[in-house]
Amino acid sequence: MTRKPVSRLMVDFQQMKDFSENPFVVDHAEGIYLWDDQGRQYIDGLAGVFVVSVGHNNMTVIEAIMEQLHRLTFAPPLASTNPPAIQLAERISQLTPPQFNVVKFASGGSEAVEAAIKMARQYQKQTGHPEKFKVIATYGSYHGGTLGALSASGVEARRTTFEPMMGGMVHVHPPNFAHCPLRLDAGQCAISCVLQFEEVIRREGPETVAAVVVEPVMNVEGLVWPPASYFQTLREICDRHNVVLIYDEVITGFGRTGTLFYAEQAGVWPDILCTGKGMSGGYAPLAATIVSDKVADAFWGETQARVQFNAGHTFAGNPLACAAGLAVLDYFESRQLLAHVAEVGPYLGQRLESLKPHFPAITDVRGLGLWWGVEFKQDNTSGVARSDIGRRIERAARERGLVVRGAPDMVSFGPPLIITREQIDEMVERLALAISDVL
Ligand SMILES: Cc1ncc(COP(=O)(O)O)c(C=O)c1O
Incomplete structure (x- = not known):
């Protein structure tokens, strides 16, 4: 078999074939934002994977x-x-x-x-x-x-x-x-x-x-x-x-x-x-x-x-x-980052909570600090399988310029700890669009 350069990578937990068909290649980043190799911008709603605490391209x-x-x-x-x-x-x-x-x-x-x-x-x-x-x-x-x-x-x-x-x-x-x-x-x-x-x-x-x-x-x-x-x-x-x-x-x-x-x-x-x-x-x-x-x-x-x-x-x-x-x-x-997390963390919770009336499929919003999850019930009307909804929203969010973690029935966030209130608004808006796309 002939391999494209990206298909030489054995990626974590994902099927190489799927990944190589639609590879997500992150090229550069700044603060809470990522850009892929096609120039598309994303909010890094998961800080990599709970890693990029102080944001990307942090000069300190x-x-x-x-x-x-x-x-x-x-x-x-x-x-x-x-x-x-x-x-x-x-x-x-x-x-x-x-x-x-x-x-x-x-x-x-x-x-x-x-x-x-x-x-x-x-x-x-x-x-x-x-x-x-x-x-x-x-x-x-x-x-x-x-x-x-x-x-x-x-x-x-x-x-x-x-x-x-x-x-x-x-x-x-x-x-x-x-x-x-x-x-x-x-x-x-x-x-x-x-x-x-x-x-x-x-x-x-x-x-x-x-x-x-x-x-x-x-x-x-x-x-x-x-x-x-x-x-x-x-x-x-x-x-x-x-x-x-x-x-x-x-x-x-x-x-x-x-x-x-x-x-x-x-x-x-x-x-x-x-x-x-x-x-x-x-x-x-x-x-x-x-x-x-x-x-x-x-x-x-x-x-x-x-x-x-x-x-x-x-x-x-x-x-x-x-x-x-x-x-x-x-x-x-x-930067007194812990005090910042104490201030903006509950704000992220409130913003996610505010989605509930718009999406009855949301059964729970919970979290602490800057780690939050939105839980969904099976949506019979859209025919989305129970075990799939979180992952489908994760994929839709990517299309809307947001990286989150999708799990069965859940989407979770762990953005860089430097995130501001305005950026939280932007992140939740992109999530709402992704939920609408799926439900
Ligand atoms: C709670 C917990 N412990 C341990 C690990 C393993 O860490 P690493 O992937 O850096 O080896 C992880 C990774 O996701 C984790 O979430």
């Missing part, structure tokens, strides 16, 4: 990277580190509660979660519990594409092709009140879901369970998050059974939900916090596993004790990525 970040490019682009990872990595770890520990003093950098969210799982297992071995290896996660979660992170994930569609998954992974129901299999109300659903962790720990044998990993706000499951009481109880259960609590804040970290980390809103911090995506604003691959002293102390010892973390990746914590991470934090502070 670009200049910091340029300066770093001339100074040092790579330091021998097996034998050394570099000043931006040291400074970024320091900044992160200042921005988190006092028990977080150690950071393991990575190049993506999957690596960060993978490191957290390995760390939890090694921690248990090094603190006298070598039989503790199981990890409990929730159905509907996505923790990444590498086999360990994917095994922790509970999204069937992403797992089955690669089965069998890694052993020792156990799943419980996610706190998705709208789809509670027991038909409980929200409060009861949260309690019943969180108590499943204890039940599973008990039935699996507490002496075998190393860690629990949760996405505090679930994405693939459909933008759902439990009340603070869920996290309090989860923390107590983990403490009771000596289980390491891991939060996957790969999306929620770095301001997406209005606080630097969602743990602040949950009111409960984990033992290990994984983050990525918005951390470098998309200017370089960067993620992190942020480790509390309780866990990190088990990795500190004499050479002969051989308690160091036995893992690493070539590009993790490289100077360019860490320089980008530092510049993103500088930008957050100088």
Whole structure:
């Protein structure tokens, strides 16, 4: 077969054939806008994929990277580190509660979660519990594409092709009140879901369970998050059974939900916090596993004790990525970006809510910070299949110059955190046109 240049790319999650027939090739970008190779303009309503927190072509970040490019682009990872990595770890520990003093950098969210799982297992071995290896996660979660992170994930569609998954992974129901299999109300659903962790720990044998990993706000499951009481109880259960609590804040970290980390809103911090995506604003691959002293102390010892973390990746914590991470934090502070998110986030919610009277197919609008979703019911009149409506609106939105995330029954937004009220109006207008096109 002869291939067009674009069909040489194996694109993520999409059929190459479909993609190559109508390829979306982004050529350049500025602020919240993208332009494709045909010169068409789009609003980047998803910040790449929750990544471009400080907007495209952000000069604060670009200049910091340029300066770093001339100074040092790579330091021998097996034998050394570099000043931006040291400074970024320091900044992160200042921005988190006092028990977080150690950071393991990575190049993506999957690596960060993978490191957290390995760390939890090694921690248990090094603190006298070598039989503790199981990890409990929730159905509907996505923790990444590498086999360990994917095994922790509970999204069937992403797992089955690669089965069998890694052993020792156990799943419980996610706190998705709208789809509670027991038909409980929200409060009861949260309690019943969180108590499943204890039940599973008990039935699996507490002496075998190393860690629990949760996405505090679930994405693939459909933008759902439990009340603070869920996290309090989860923390107590983990403490009771000596289980390491891991939060996957790969999306929620770095301001997406209005606080630097969602743990602040949950009111409960984990033992290990994984983050990525918005951390470098998309200017370089960067993620992190942020480790509390309780866990990190088990990795500190004499050479002969051989308690160091036995893992690493070539590009993790490289100077360019860490320089980008530092510049993103500088930008957050100088522009008071979290305060901005607190102001414009609810405005985006109101604007989306205002679509409801025009489109009775909208069943719910929910979100927090600058992460919002619009949920649809099946529209019998237009004959749109229930599982297709979100994806059809996603495609229609693209035609209308808006990039959003379509999922079955849902369209979600996570625009750059710099978005203004006027740009929100523009984004919601384009969405309304796309919904009209489909319904
Ligand atoms: C919650 C969550 N965790 C982990 C990952 C994996 O991150 P990455 O794709 O950077 O490896 C993702 C990616 O979408 C994610 O949404």
